[in-house]
Amino acid sequence: MAESAHITRLLKRWSSGETEAREALLPLVYQRLRRLAENQLHGERPGHTLQPTALVNEAFMRLDQGNIDWDGRRHFYALAARTMRRVLVDHARGRQRVRRGGDFIRVTLSAAERAQTSEAFGVLDLDKALGELERNHQRVGEAIELTYFGGLEAREVAAHLGVSSRTVERDLRFGRAWLKDKLVVP
Secondary structure, three states, X not given: OHHHHHHHHHHHHHHXXXXXXXXXXXXXXXXXXXXXXXXXXXXXXXXXXXXXXXXXXXXXXXXXXXXXXXXXXHHHHHHHHHHHHHHHHHHHHHHHHHHOOOOOOEEOOOOHHHOOOOOOEEHHHHHHHHHHHHHHOHHHHHHHHHHHHOOOOHHHHHHHHOOOHHHHHHHHHHHHHHHHHHHOOX
């Protein structure tokens, strides 16, 4: 609990422009960010050019460029996960442009232990489906993103969204089914 409060204080100081706070924060959050990156890269094709360290560094650089008023460590990890997803999507789009439609990066919805399907799909397909889910069912989309990309537990997602853990569990079941339906290859 003390480390969590310390991280939150550093985030607030970083928000106010203290670069020393950013430098002190990185070692405290790096291992968790690396696990988030590994989770997001888990289903990627072998030999992917982005490695977890590069994904963490790129995401952290993007977060550093924004003027973000951090609401605590949950907010930080959720936004870091979303930023990592954006880095992967940008990377896939660049690769698709280069190859003019060839070789999509392949990912699964979640880590292997959470996978509900063996289907593989491109990161651009997943991003498009998640965007549609968030437009149609905002809370469900946020729950999916915070759980699978942010690495948060259901109780943490519930606290972040201001709902019960049971509601989050229902949202996750619905979201997985919705995405599975949207991402099934015809």
